[in-house]
Amino acid sequence: MSPFFSVMADPDFSVWERTALWAVLGIAVLGLCYAAFLTMEILRKDAGTESMRKISHAIRIGANAYLHRQFRAIALLILIVTALLYFTAAEQSIAIGRACAFLMGSIFSASVGFVGMNMATQGNVRVAAAARTSFAEALKIAYRTGTITGMLTDGLGLLGGTLIFMVYGEHAYEVLLGFGFGGTLLALFMRVGGGIYTKAADVGADLVGKLEKNIPEDDPRNAATIADNVGDNVGDCAGMAADIFESYEVTMVSAMILGWASFGHKGVIFPLLVRAIGVLSSIVGTYLVRTSEEARAAMKAIHVGYKVSAIVSIVGFCIVGFYYLRFPEVGLLDSWMGLGVEGLDMRPVWTTLVGIILAVCINYLTDYFTAPEKKPVQGVARATQTGHATTIIEGIAVGYESSVWSILVIAVAIFGSVLIYSGTNPTYIAYGVAMCGIGMLTLTGNNISMDVFGPVADNANGIGEMAHLDKRSRQTLADLDACGNTTKAITKGIAIGSAVIAAVSLFNAYITDIAKLTGKTYDTIASLLSIAEPLVFIGFLIGGAVPLLFSSMMLRAVGRAAFLIVQEVRAQFQDEQIWNGKKTPDYARVVSICTQEAQGELIGPGLLAVLGPVVVGLLLHKEALGGFLSGIILSGQLFAVFMSNAGGAWDNAKKFIEDGHYGGKGSQAHKASITGDTVGDPLKDTAGPALNPLIKVMNLVSILILPFVVRYERLNAWTILVIGISVFCLGWVIRRSRQESPEMVKWQEAIKAT
């Protein structure tokens, strides 16, 4: 094969297709340029008073310190994995490509997080500054700050995928795996580290500030305030952006893999075209988000932008599909799938539309279960009156129920994609499901704008509070913050839903891959993965347990880190001068504790994600590994949605009470609602979202190690050694995750005696 731009030299591709690929590449670059344009626009805005700049600067310093340290910590690991990946491929050109693609994927993912977070820390102070004069302007700045990250995600994801395909052509499949894995692994670290950081700071700040000392959130005397604001950026911006980037990338990778297997080049180019249309429509839609000074309708403006993007996309898909999806050899499709046009096959378009509908439904569901004016949150708010315990119970019930509907909607969407391809072969159906994932993430630009809008508005509100802005500006910022809470919750739903669809597509790619490696048909392999097969069932049980193990590790890590923060904040409050507001607390110390703790906790989940499939695959073989993956998908989805939505409901129930219901701030009901919110915090911002990358990392690792799993069907000295070392590492990791820090034990033992 020709090593570079094989597609461009391949006579199988028409001129039209080659031009289209260049056009897609151009649109990807256009997206990046738009991001650069917005960046300049934001940076030109007024950055407020001296004191505001100082606070914002402190947040930026803290956030950057964290990310730098994180990147340093994982750089070595990334290099090791790059080297290991080189050995997973048989052919050398593929091996180099895969290793480079892995590096590219991880660097892209890291850049999305890094740039997005930096822009958020630049944007927040400008939003606060703008809020002094104009609601409309503040909204625009906050939203566009988010759009920068959104366009970066779109642009880099599309750029990487298209480039790899253009270079490697029919071999792109194996290289794309590396690209997907790089993004996913980085996202896992960003999610885990960011999630632990943000919640340790938040829980720590709240426990001492709100509950013990009865002072408001973001009170500048609280030493954890800056860390809390930094946390919003590293968790909700960097973590979330990397997470969605990765879903964006993985759905594209799996659609391209399955597309090649079923429809050849049209199957690969069509998803790229769809993505390119998505980029264009996101540019149009996000540009239109604005409101008037009188209306102050932030939520409405965002929804309008979303709808415009959706309509542009749908029209675009239909037009491109109509002209491109011609398969003369197929003839007339005997249903409405081809609109009765000879040789036209619109099924990929329909499945993409199913994906868009799925995204809309999940948005609606998340909104229903977490918005303060809807019944579920009202129920939680009511339950606060009978105390802490009933608040928790009601929130758990809401979380459980939301998980039911969410999984049902996903099941219906998969069913829809299957129906569209019914009567065809399994790889076509798998391609349909992958296209559904592509459709679901079409509006990634808008989704990330909405998501990043949340922490930017939250931070701006914090800066406003710390900088003692006037009442009207504070109201503007509070309104934007409330709106941001809703948009943040909504994108969380999309992130999880897309993770499940992406994982299902990867799972299908896994089966396709076994078929290829063993030289058997897809159907033969599929029939081996029967749940009636005891080994598959065992793998499936073990897989189901993984998300719980992972979640319990995350929760404990937050607990440990939060405890240290509580200690530190309490100690600083002992200083009379700090308590009386005459001395600035030592914010940097808290930031540094958070950073250190979050870093230390990365190793466990990372090893679990990578070694889990290795152990199951080598010990119980490929069928059990298939069961294992499906178990992870099911239980991961159930627990991720449960934790995210229960957390969202508690959060907004607290907000509802703070708006003056059931006695308002300071009442018993309010105290119970704070308990709910504090319980929900690590569930919704650490454990829940970290399950998304976990699901995908494990699927990708399984595909990557598959050649070895297939080769070593029987145990030998080497595999036993690998299994032994892996089990030992896992045991060490689990043991470590359950330990408590020595200071904590000492302190607690001292209290126990009293």
Add this chain to the structure above:
Amino acid sequence: MSPFFSVMADPDFSVWERTALWAVLGIAVLGLCYAAFLTMEILRKDAGTESMRKISHAIRIGANAYLHRQFRAIALLILIVTALLYFTAAEQSIAIGRACAFLMGSIFSASVGFVGMNMATQGNVRVAAAARTSFAEALKIAYRTGTITGMLTDGLGLLGGTLIFMVYGEHAYEVLLGFGFGGTLLALFMRVGGGIYTKAADVGADLVGKLEKNIPEDDPRNAATIADNVGDNVGDCAGMAADIFESYEVTMVSAMILGWASFGHKGVIFPLLVRAIGVLSSIVGTYLVRTSEEARAAMKAIHVGYKVSAIVSIVGFCIVGFYYLRFPEVGLLDSWMGLGVEGLDMRPVWTTLVGIILAVCINYLTDYFTAPEKKPVQGVARATQTGHATTIIEGIAVGYESSVWSILVIAVAIFGSVLIYSGTNPTYIAYGVAMCGIGMLTLTGNNISMDVFGPVADNANGIGEMAHLDKRSRQTLADLDACGNTTKAITKGIAIGSAVIAAVSLFNAYITDIAKLTGKTYDTIASLLSIAEPLVFIGFLIGGAVPLLFSSMMLRAVGRAAFLIVQEVRAQFQDEQIWNGKKTPDYARVVSICTQEAQGELIGPGLLAVLGPVVVGLLLHKEALGGFLSGIILSGQLFAVFMSNAGGAWDNAKKFIEDGHYGGKGSQAHKASITGDTVGDPLKDTAGPALNPLIKVMNLVSILILPFVVRYERLNAWTILVIGISVFCLGWVIRRSRQESPEMVKWQEAIKAT
């Protein structure tokens, strides 16, 4: 076929086998006689002072009122289902048999619950009376009261299964399904009703008594005290006994079904023999539970009894296996499976031993995660110092982790059974797993003794407190109560573990049944149930959601009912005379509210359990229904263990603090621990345990409706009608489960305004 005692006239059965069957029947009756003997022994004991009798009488009246009303409420339903079952079988004699067996199963299950509960209410006061003079005597009475229910479970389960087999011989399979279904359906109702009752009363009593008024548990001024004690009986005695009875029955039914399919009559008779040995060993072991007046070692005595039973069983199994499991046609097994003896196949014995080991491991795990002196509970206790929220988070982490280990142990046990049968065909392997379930429930007599011991001791303690016994007697009762908490928690682990194994066996029976109905081989059918098959995967996602929907229904039901109790208790405390202890509160009113609420909540879960498989089966067909069942098993197990053990850990963390740690009673830590306990109550005693029968009911319903599912592979007017009605009913049920009672809304709206 000859309608009666076909086996006895069948020349295929040797004289030895016929005698053995009669002997098994005899042992079943012996178990019942032993229960009767113990009943007389208990009733002869001193029932204490007048005031103690009065309290005990009040509890008994309340408990009986509840059960009577429950039986009346479901009697009609049972009759309808009996009639419907008549139509599910093709042949008339089978149809009659199945309907009668269903009635027998439900009556047996109800009797176990009813008698067990009644004996518990007789035993509790006698334990309290004995505690005035002797620890040893009090322990003996409490434990033996439990043994009555244990022997009843053993005896009735074995009697029913053996009788049906003796009458129906090779057709026993289809009749046994009815027997299993009867027990399971009743258990579901007992679990759901009892669970809601007990926690509504408990949470209601605690919220007002402990948290608002700061008075101790079981304070006679609290109007919910009697209801709370009644609840212990209807939930922990009647509900739990019916639940284990049903697992006992279902594992036997599935072992007999799979045994017949793989080994003919030896495959059926062997599990019956194993069960009979279990009955004998339980009689021996439970009889030996005693302690000296000086040692006061209740837990040790119970463990000794358990170990004796285990040893007797293991020896018995080996002997019976060695002499009975001869298959001359097999020749010499080429491994240690036959101990090198020509024609001997000891594999069923080995799988039974795996089951016993599994039971021991699960006992250990549950103990580790819920016992106050172990690390996990200590961690929760420590977390109470940083408040309500950290207590909850730590408990959730403990629950998650315990679920991981529990599912791993089950996976290893299944793997062990598979290894023992490796190289054979799938029905043999399925039989191995079923025998593992048989082994696991060998010591059901001991397990139920331990379980019922819990509420009896708890009630005795309550009676002691209300009747103002002297300090030493109170200490005796408190010690027994603490011991009872541990034994109760341990049996919960066994109940869930056995439910999963039973469900896996039923799932295998489901596949065997499809093979039979479609005339294809087991392997062909198994290959259709691939997780790579989109419909199976969709069924699997939907199945995974069911336990969450069910749990959220349960939690909400408890919340609703508890709210009414809180209202009522608060209203009664308004009466100065009641508050000053000069007037007896109106206990009966609270009992009546609990009863009414618990009844009203039965319909939803019942319909969900029965209609769920109908909708999935008719709409998505048999493969998806298979996926659905496996999804339920996985997520049911994960959530059941999570909820039970998190609840147990919170409960014991509270006890640990009440023993004087971290400030002891009345401290802030104690308040946080009460919140944990109150959150854990409905999780561990309502939602969690109710998942056990749910998993099994849905598996059994699926097997029963399978002929229709197979017949109507394509939708027609009838199936659409049935699906439509079912979906409508389910929608109504879900809607209803989310509604709040009108008084509650009225009251809360009134408060919201203030």
